[in-house]
Amino acid sequence: MRKNLNVIAAYGIMMGLIILVGIFQSWNIALSIFNLCLISAVMTMGANIQWGYAGLINFGIMGFTALGGLAAVLISVDPVQEAWSAGGFNILFSLFLIIAMVLTVRYILKNYKKSKNRTYIVAAIIILGIVIIRFISEPGIEAIEGVNPAKTGFLGGLGLPIIFSWVVGAFFAGGLAFVIGKVALGLRADYLAIATLLISEIVIAIIKHEDWLTRGVKNVIGLKRPAPYEVNLQQTDWFISLVEKFNLSKLNLITDLTERQATLNQLVIEGSSVFVKLCYSGLFLVVVIILLILTQKALYSPWGRMMRAIRDNEEAANAMGKNVVKQHLLIFVLGSAIVGIAGAMLVTQDGLFTPGSYRPLRYTFLIWVMVIIGGSGNNFGAILGGFVVWFLWIEAAPIGLYLVNLTTAGLDDTHFLKVHLIESVPYFRFLMMGVGLLVIMRYRPKGILPEKIEIK
Amino acid sequence: MDFVNAIILLLNYIFVPALAYGSQLALGAIFVTLIYGILRFANFATGDMMSFGTMFVILFTFYFQSVGISFGVLPTALLAIPFGIIFMVGYMLIIDKLVFKYYRINKSPPVQLAMVSIGVMFVTQAVVRIIIGPSDRRFFDGEKFLIKAGEFKEMTGLNEGLAIKSTQVITIIVTLILVSTLFWFLNKTKTGKSMRAYSDNEDLALLSGIDPKKIVMITWVIAGILATIGGALYGLDKSFKPFTYFNNMLPIFAAAIVGGIGNPFGAFLGGYVIAFSEILLTYAYRKFFMYVLPESMEPDGLIQLLSTDYKFAVSFSILVIVLLYRPSGIFKGKVL
Numbered sequence: 070m071r072k073n074l075n076v077i078a079a080y081g082i083m084m085g086l087i088i089l090v091g092i093f094q095s096w097n098i099a100l101s102i103f104n105l106c107l108i109s110a111v112m113t114m115g116a117n118i119q120w121g122y123a124g125l126i127n128f129g130i131m132g133f134t135a136l137g138g139l140a141a142v143l144i145s146v147d148p149v150q151e152a153w154s155a156g157g158f159n160i161l162f163s164l165f166l167i168i169a170m171v172l173t174v175r176y177i178l179k180n181y182k183k184s185k186n187r188t189y190i191v192a193a194i195i196i197l198g199i200v201i202i203r204f205i206s207e208p209g210i211e212a213i214e215g216v217n218p219a220k221t222g223f224l225g226g227l228g229l230p231i232i233f234s235w236v237v238g239a240f241f242a243g244g245l246a247f248v249i250g251k252v253a254l255g256l257r258a259d260y261l262a263i264a265t266l267l268i269s270e271i272v273i274a275i276i277k278h279e280d281w282l283t284r285g286v287k288n289v290i291g292l293k294r295p296a297p298y299e300v301n302l303q304q305t306d307w308f309i310s311l312v313e314k315f316n317l318s319k320l321n322l323i324t325d326l327t328e329r330q331a332t333l334n335q336l337v338i339e340g341s342s343v344f345v346k347l348c349y350s351g352l353f354l355v356v357v358i359i360l361l362i363l364t365q366k367a368l369y370s371p372w373g374r375m376m377r378a379i380r381d382n383e384e385a386a387n388a389m390g391k392n393v394v395k396q397h398l399l400i401f402v403l404g405s406a407i408v409g410i411a412g413a414m415l416v417t418q419d420g421l422f423t424p425g426s427y428r429p430l431r432y433t434f435l436i437w438v439m440v441i442i443g444g445s446g447n448n449f450g451a452i453l454g455g456f457v458v459w460f461l462w463i464e465a466a467p468i469g470l471y472l473v474n475l476t477t478a479g480l481d482d483t484h485f486l487k488v489h490l491i492e493s494v495p496y497f498r499f500l501m502m503g504v505g506l507l508v509i510m511r512y513r514p515k516g517i518l519p520e521k522i523e524i525k
Numbered sequence: 526m527d528f529v530n531a532i533i534l535l536l537n538y539i540f541v542p543a544l545a546y547g548s549q550l551a552l553g554a555i556f557v558t559l560i561y562g563i564l565r566f567a568n569f570a571t572g573d574m575m576s577f578g579t580m581f582v583i584l585f586t587f588y589f590q591s592v593g594i595s596f597g598v599l600p601t602a603l604l605a606i607p608f609g610i611i612f613m614v615g616y617m618l619i620i621d622k623l624v625f626k627y628y629r630i631n632k633s634p635p636v637q638l639a640m641v642s643i644g645v646m647f648v649t650q651a652v653v654r655i656i657i658g659p660s661d662r663r664f665f666d667g668e669k670f671l672i673k674a675g676e677f678k679e680m681t682g683l684n685e686g687l688a689i690k691s692t693q694v695i696t697i698i699v700t701l702i703l704v705s706t707l708f709w710f711l712n713k714t715k716t717g718k719s720m721r722a723y724s725d726n727e728d729l730a731l732l733s734g735i736d737p738k739k740i741v742m743i744t745w746v747i748a749g750i751l752a753t754i755g756g757a758l759y760g761l762d763k764s765f766k767p768f769t770y771f772n773n774m775l776p777i778f779a780a781a782i783v784g785g786i787g788n789p790f791g792a793f794l795g796g797y798v799i800a801f802s803e804i805l806l807t808y809a810y811r812k813f814f815m816y817v818l819p820e821s822m823e824p825d826g827l828i829q830l831l832s833t834d835y836k837f838a839v840s841f842s843i844l845v846i847v848l849l850y851r852p853s854g855i856f857k858g859k860v861l
Contacts, residue, residue, distance in 0.1 A: 126636060252849060258636045259567040263778050264848055267841035270775055278834040430650075430771070434569075434643055441640060496654035503647025507624060510641055 076449050076518060083456045090464070097339070100346035102463050107353035108414050109455035113439045114360055114448060115407030121446035121520065122373065123400040124380035126262040129249065131432035132269030133405045135276050135424065136245055137238030137412020139283060142422045144234035145293045146226035152216045152281075153224060159209025160224070160281070163202045170198040213281040223284045231293045234413045235356070242409025243402045245272065250401040254394065266429065277424045289422040296348035302341040309333070312340040349418050356414065357452070360407060364448050376400060435462065438502050442509050444516025453518055461505070462498050469497030526683070531816035533685040537674075543804040544797070545693040545762055548700035551796025552755030553777035555707070555789050556748050562724040562787035563744045564629065566638030570646035571752075572774030576767045577616060577649050578753030579760045580657045582609035586664045598668040599695070606757055614749035620645055621745055629741070646771075653767050662765045665692065692762040703754060704793055707747065711789065716743060724787065775837065776803070779844040785854025794856065799840045807833045 087106075091099030112130065119125045174191055181187050214222045253264040276283050283289070302308050313320065316336050323329045367373050379386040379393055387393050416422050435458065443454020461468075473494060477487040509516065553571060560568045568574075585605035589595070596604050624645060628638050671694055674686025711717040716739075723730040723740045731737060756770065763769075776799050784795025809829040831839060847854060 126639075252845065256848060256852065258634075259639050260782070260848065260852075262636075262639060263567060263782065264845065267775055267779060267844055271838045271841050274835055274838040278832065434646070437640070437643065438647075490655075493655040493658065496651050496659075498651075499647045499654065500651035503644045503649075503651060506644035506647065507641065510637070510644065511624075511627060514637075 076453075079453050079518060080449075080456075083453065083460070086460060096343050097346065100343060100350060102460060104346060104349050104353060104418055105463075106456040106459045107350065107357055108411050108418065109436070109439060109459045110357050110452040111353075111360060111411035111414065111455075112408050112436045113443060113451040113455040114357075114364055115404045115411065116436050116440045117404075117443075117445060117448060117451035118364060118367075118407070119400060119404035120440060121451065122368065122376045122380065123397060124258070125254070125397060125401055125404075126258050127265050127401065127404065128262045128429075128433050128437070129265035129269035129272075129405075130408050130436050131427050131429050132265075132272035133242040133245065133408040134412035134415065134432050135269075135273055135427045136241040137234075137409035137414075138416040138422050138427075139276060140238035140241045140409070141231055141234040141292065141413045141416040142283065142289050143226040144229050144237055145231035146289060147228040149216065149221045149223065149225035152213045152221060155212035155216055156209030156281070157213075157224070159205055160213070163206040163209070166198065166202050166205065170194065170202075210281045218287075221284075222287070223281055223289075230295065231417050232295050232352075234417070235410050238409040238413030239406040240409070242412065243406035246402045246405030247398070250398040254397050254401060266433065269429070269433065273424065273427050276427075283422070283424060286425050288424070290420070292416065292420045292422065294420060295352060295417065296345050299338075299341040299345055302344060303337050308341065308344070309337055312337050315340075353414060353418075356410065360410075361448055361452070368448065435502065438506050440516075442505060442516060444518040444520060446520030447516070447518050450516050450518030450520070454516065457517070458502070458505075461501055465498035465501045466494050469494045469501075472497075527816045530683055530685045531813050533683060533687050534813055534816065537685065537687045539801075539804050539808055541687075541689060541693055543800045545690075545696045546804070547797035547800030548696050549755055549759040549762065549796075550773075550777055550780045550800055551704070551793045552700060552751050552758070553773065554780035554784060554792035554796045555704070556751040556755065557777055557781040558784070558786055558789055558792040559744055559748055559751070561781070562789075563720060563740065564625065564638075566635045566642060567778075569639060569642045569774070570649055571777055572771040573646050573649040573653065573767070574613075574617070574748075575752045575756035575759075575773070576653050576765070576770035578609050578613035578749065579756035579765055579770070580609075580653050581612040582606055582753065582757040583657065583662060583664045583760070583765060585609060590666070596667065598691075600665050600667040600692070600761055602664055602666075602757055602761055603695070606754060609757065610750050610753045613753045614746050617745045617749045618742065621741065650767065650771065657767075659767055662760075664765065665761050667691065690762070692758075696758045696762055699754060699758060703751070707751075707789065710747075720744065772837075776840045779840045782844055783847050783854055785856040788854065788856055791854055791856030795854070798855070799843065802843055803836050803839045806830045806839050807836050 087099050087103050090102060112134065115133075116127060116130060119127045173194060177187060177191055177194075213224060216222060249265060249268055253261055253268070256264060277285050279285065280287065313333060316333075320329055320333060320336075323332055375386070375391055376396065378389070379391060379396055383393055439454035439458040440451050441454070442458055443452065444450025470491065473487070473490045477484070477490060480487045513519075553575060556575075557568060557571055560566065582602055582605045585608045586600075586602045589601050589605060594604065595601050624641055625638065628641060668691050671689045671691045672687060674688040677687045678684070709717075711721055719730065719735045720740055720743065722733070723735055723737065727737075730740075759770075759773070777796075780795035780799045781792045782795070783798055784791030784793070786792075807829065811828050814828060
């Protein structure tokens with residue numbers, strides 16, 4: 070108990086802050102911060118098992134998040150029959166060709182010795198394959214994008230409940246991580262960082278511009294929800310009576326019957342959105358707790374010990390007979406899969422998929438700031454980092470505004486400096502993140518909750 | 526005649542723009558490569574440092590314009606660049622003293638320095654946005670075109686016009702002057718040679734009496750000059766927007782690695798490799814083939830290898846291929 074005092078204290082303070090937001094701003098804001106904190110926590114757990122456990126730098130978090138989001142679309146949206154009949158065959162045939170091409174290349178690489186001729190043949194197969202695939206897929210893509218472009222213009226998904234996409238998102242992200250890992254894991258740390266950063270940009274470019282699959286920048290809106298809709302809730306009897314019960318003392322003060330009804334309606338509308346957010350919080354909390362248990366178990370297992378050994382001294386671990394390459398690939402895939410889950414959760418919560426919103430600053434670097442500030446190698450630290458940084462990211466603007474008002478109190482309201490500073494309040498969050506990261510890295514390089522390994 | 530038209534077409538839409546864009550990338554790539562070679566870390570704040578320098582160039586340009594100083598047909602920004610450089614170098618030296626020095630002295634692993642540079646990136650981004658705001662800014666003045674498409678058509682009687690913007694010419698000339706001075710400095714002067722020695726083998730360089738503090742300082746000064754000029758040229762040619770500058774970091778990294786990181790000459794050529802392949806692969810060749818091929822064989826489609834949306838993706842794919850087959854880059858940089 071005493072040993073964990075700092076963990077409990079840190080989480081207690083964090084919860085207290087969120088509750089303060091609930092009391093002073095509104096419960097709606099507090100809960101939306103809390104939900105995004107939970108999603109960030111899942112992302113940081115993914116980044117943490119790559120960086121904290123194994124020392125791999127993955128700057129491609131944005132790409133895996135986006136793939137998770139794509140999974141949410143492909144699972145939950147109803148299939149567009151017209152589009153399938155218009156161009157489905159071409160797309161399926163192209164997919165078949167791609168698989169055939171990959172298998173042929175693999176076969177050649179496996180069964181023939183390395184030589185110049187082999188390289189040329191492989192290159193020829195790839196170029197020829199791409200040309201043929203383009204010729205076959207082009208009419209299909211055009212046909213699909215021509216189907217009612219204002220509303221659909223894409224193939225749609227499977228029409229399953231969106232919750233399934235959390236698993237599928239993990240598989241999508243894990244699959245991409247497998248390919249990237251095969252290609253790039255041999256590189257030295259900072260090259261790996263650059264390579265993953267650039268590959269994630271390629272992923273985003275594809276998601277943005279392949280309209281037949283994702284609708285691209287036209288966005289997919291109105292995804293199904295795992296939680297009830299506010300509009301439906303507002304008409305359900307048990308919910309109205311629940312809200313009434315909660316606010317009985319407040320309502321009893323109002324004597325006028327029509328006024329009382331109006332207040333109740335207002336409360337029901339507010340309550341419904343809080344209730345929906347609470348449903349999401351519950352779902353997310355389940356995911357976070359399951360992942361936390363699994364990652365904690367892994368950390369203290371022989372496997373976790375081996376990963377730390379590899380992280381701290383690759384050559385020695387290799388000499389002890391540990392397969393470093395294989396373990397690196399494994400942990401890269403696992404971590405990325407967790408990030409994929411978070412991506413699907415994010416889209417589920419928003420109810421919309423906007424490829425244009427994926428930017429490296431928000432989805433890659435901010436997550437890294439969370440991991441470093443929270444404490445890499447320590448799951449509780451990483452989650453705390455997710456909470457702290459997201460909280461500051463959202464609350465930076467009000468805090469910045471307060472500070473600006475405080476420092477420029479002596480100036481006139483129309484003074485150009487004051488106006489300018491108030492306009493640039495949103496950017497104080499960057500400043501806060503940067504300074505926070507620099508200070509933590511300098512004075513507490515292991516993060517708020519440092520890694521602690523106890524031998525049991 | 527058709528053949529000449531085809532050549533002019535390619536010159537106008539591929540060669541000239543790619544040369545200008547490549548020069549801008551090359552300056553950034555040399556900046557990355559110098560930091561990597563001498564200070565030994567991948568600087569993720571590259572794009573934002575460039576926008577920081579450019580911001581001061583813009584502020585001085587606006588100031589000069591307001592007091593009525595101009596540079597004739599040339600853009601006023603050229604006059605403002607030296608002042609921008611002063612501020613930029615000052616900023617970089619302060620950042621180095623406050624942030625990077627500590628890790629350098631402690632001999633932290635390069636990864637940690639790269640992480641720290643992310644912190645610097647956030648701070649720089651905030652400073653730029655707070656001072657000048659996130660919106661698009663144009664600060665070009667003076668004569669816009671050196672050769673206008675219409676005039677060129679009249680002059681030569683061809684169907685295709687060749688338009689050369691003055692910013693493109695300025696970019697190329699300034700880059701050539703700057704880069705050749707830099708290579709002269711690195712290869713011929715004593716300080717330059719000691720910088721190369723330090724980059725090559727730190728311990729040996731220290732043994733032979735090279736002062737590391739001086740080397741680091743000069744590196745930041747050169748980096749500041751390169752970043753400011755590169756950023757200002759890009760801003761003159763296109764426009765200044767902090768977010769675009771942040772994104773430009775990616776092709777710049779690609780150029781530096783493709784050319785062989787740590788090798789300035791490689792970075793210089795890498796910039797052009799990236800620029801040309803981006804534009805060559807995403808250009809629609811339909812018109813070109815219409816000129817070259819006989820009428821019966823005229824193509825129906827656009828004959829575009831990749832849609833322009835994938836411009837960035839091209840450079841990153843090249844990078845991935847280079848990393849796979851020749852991780853030290855085309856011109857042999859540091860071995861990974």
